Amino acid sequence: MSNDAVYAAGLLNRALDPATQPPEIQAFLQAEWTMLRETITDEVRVIDIGCGTGRHLLTLQNRLGLGLGVDYERSYVAEAGRRAPHHVHFVAGDATAVPARGVFDFAVCLTNTWGTMSDKAGVLREMRRVAPKPGTRLLSVYAPASVPPRREWYSRLGHPVVRETNEYLESDRGFRSEHFDEDRLRSFVGDCLIRPLTAIAYAVMF
Numbered sequence: 001m002s003n004d005a006v007y008a009a010g011l012l013n014r015a016l017d018p019a020t021q022p023p024e025i026q027a028f029l030q031a032e033w034t035m036l037r038e039t040i041t042d043e044v045r046v047i048d049i050g051c052g053t054g055r056h057l058l059t060l061q062n063r064l065g066l067g068l069g070v071d072y073e074r075s076y077v078a079e080a081g082r083r084a085p086h087h088v089h090f091v092a093g094d095a096t097a098v099p100a101r102g103v104f105d106f107a108v109c110l111t112n113t114w115g116t117m118s119d120k121a122g123v124l125r126e127m128r129r130v131a132p133k134p135g136t137r138l139l140s141v142y143a144p145a146s147v148p149p150r151r152e153w154y155s156r157l158g159h160p161v162v163r164e165t166n167e168y169l170e171s172d173r174g175f176r177s178e179h180f181d182e183d184r185l186r187s188f189v190g191d192c193l194i195r196p197l198t199a200i201a202y203a204v205m206f
């Protein structure tokens with residue numbers, strides 16, 4: 001199965017259940033939320049690429065002037081749209097050809113979503129297009145130290161890891177999730193600010 005097929009089968013909803021998450025994963029997700037709340041201030045325009053069921057934009061809705069979530073999985077987009085206020089919108093689309101012409105104050109791609117995407121350069125290009133000001137594009141990605149808790153997490157989700165390299169984990173059903181050291185991040189992103197989000201992940205601002 002491809003990553004697309006795994007997500008379509010509902011992996012995201014199961015993964016967001018705290019009961020499935022090892023403590024290290026819970027701590028990372030909490031740190032990510034803290035970072036996001038510190039970054040997103042009142043009345044800004046935010047696009048979330050790979051938004052899933054819209055949890056980031058929906059939680060931050062009172063701070064947004066406009067929110068747009070983009071995800072290829074139509075069932076997730078439909079679920080998010082049913083809960084969205086008038087100024088937050090969700091559309092199905094390709095992260096390498098984002099269906100938006102306007103300019104946003106921030107473009108985000110969070111919770112290692114970028115680390116599951118095949119055309120990483122294409123996603124970065126689109127993030128730069130929709131949020132052209134440097135320092136307004138934000139990724140969160142796994143570090144190499146994330147491998148043990150992710151192995152445990154994926155096993156709990158019914159996706160035991162059968163292949164591990166210096167760059168990714170792959171499950172028995174074909175789900176593939178990458179991790180990055182700082183050198184590898186800079187080889188993709190170029191000039192950027194990298195800071196830890198707990199011991200197992202990084203925030204990348206570019």
